[in-house]
Amino acid sequence: MPGFRQLLLPACVGTLASLAPGILICTGILILAIGLLARELPVEAVATESPRPQTRPALTAWLLGMTTMSVLALRVNFFPALDVAVSALGAALFLSYVMIRWVGSADVIEGERVHLYLLGFVLLVFLHYLPIAAVLPAWPAYQLGETRTFKAQVSFKGGSHRLGACKTRIELDTEGLFSRWSICLPEAQWAPLQKGDAVVVTSASSWLGDYVLHVGRQASSHGDGAGVAGPANPGN
CATH class of the missing domain: 2.40.50 (OB fold (Dihydrolipoamide Acetyltransferase, E2P))
Structure with a gap:
């Protein structure tokens, strides 16, 4: 599935980097990942007549931004009020729906693939919630x-x-x-x-x-x- 392949590659790289026992191993993983992306690793299926694989720069930028925000969420000592937490959850639900529709536009959401997109939606809500609830309001607070x-x-x-x-x-x-x-x-x-x-x-x-x-x-x-x-x- 084109969309899921593009989501899974950075997710796997980020997970490996976070589990690395030392900074040198982690840095090596990240350099390897950046090198693969720079060479336009075929993470999305394209038409056979296309001369070379294509990537989505906007999607890659979103993944890097969310990864950075998630790391900050582990270090920012901000605890939102109830209204802010509820608003952040609503924003996370909306953004996750937009991302699922965007990623799924190249791969029709139907049949046996529906449960995969439902699972992806839940994971995206979790990914969006912490940065919105714990990072964005921290400086104004x-x-x-x-x-x-x-x-x-x-x-x-x-x-x-x-x-x-x-x-x-x-x-x-x-x-x-x-x-x-x-x-x-x-x-x-x-x-x-x-x-x-x-x-x-x-x-x-x-x-x-x-x-x-x-x-x-x-x-x-x-x-x-x-x-x-x-x-x-x-x-x-």
Whole structure:
């Protein structure tokens, strides 16, 4: 199926790169992929009278853009409000429908192929939702938000060495739409925390949601000096 072949090639390349154990292996995979695309790898079926394979630059640009946005979604500590989350879901549904119709225009959606397009639609909704809900509103929320602090508890501390994944990540038990927040922290904030610690979270809060600025261990009642540091610059 022409459309699915063009979607699957970048998806497989991105998956291999994200699972690579080291940056050198990952870089090699990406260079190989770029080289294949530069040579116009035949990822789409074309008419037999066509002299050479054809690709869709717009589709390739969309895939690269969504991949970049998805990586950012793993590192941006923004948690949308209910209205923003619902709006993002609606936008993801609409964009996914448009993409399915666009990709499927060269391959009629009928018969036994319908279930493949339904599966592709679900995957596209998942692909679109996180960038729209967690990345696009993050900067406006940071600019418009008012600083607030609240208490939470560390339920997990860990990280990953895979490309794109956060190497210093904690999960917090909080209240609200997303009761468990997965936050990517700079090393200075991450190192002192342990699972089960009570922490104070500083965020830029607005009608869009909460943009987390700082996470620090809650000051003890005995004055042992384990206080909360001031807000750090975002960009983690």
